Amino acid sequence: LLLDRGESQDSILRQCKIYPKQAPYFMKQLRMLSREKLEAMIEGLFQLDWKFKTGQASALSGIESWLVEATA
Numbered sequence: 097l098l099l100d101r102g103e104s105q106d107s108i109l110r111q112c113k114i115y116p117k118q119a120p121y122f123m124k125q126l127r128m129l130s131r132e133k134l135e136a137m138i139e140g141l142f143q144l145d146w147k148f149k150t151g152q153a154s155a156l157s158g159i160e161s162w163l164v165e166a167t168a
Contacts, residue, residue, distance in 0.1 A: 097131060099127075103126075108123075109122070109123075117143060
């Protein structure tokens with residue numbers, strides 16, 4: 097969201113409380129994911145959690161499926 101708003105890198109790092117040594121890695125990863133993709137991944141985790149709690153999915157197969165979807 098901060099990138100979409102046009103915030104500077106320094107502002108993003110400060111607001112996210114990222115240490116200077118972590119900054120290059122954080123920014124690289126941040127630029128690799130779109131907000132839409134990140135939101136879809138979080139929604140997938142939410143749905144997976146619901147399936148675990150209702151007995152509709154096993155932990156291992158559910159996580160494996162989510163990983164495949166998230167990295168596709």
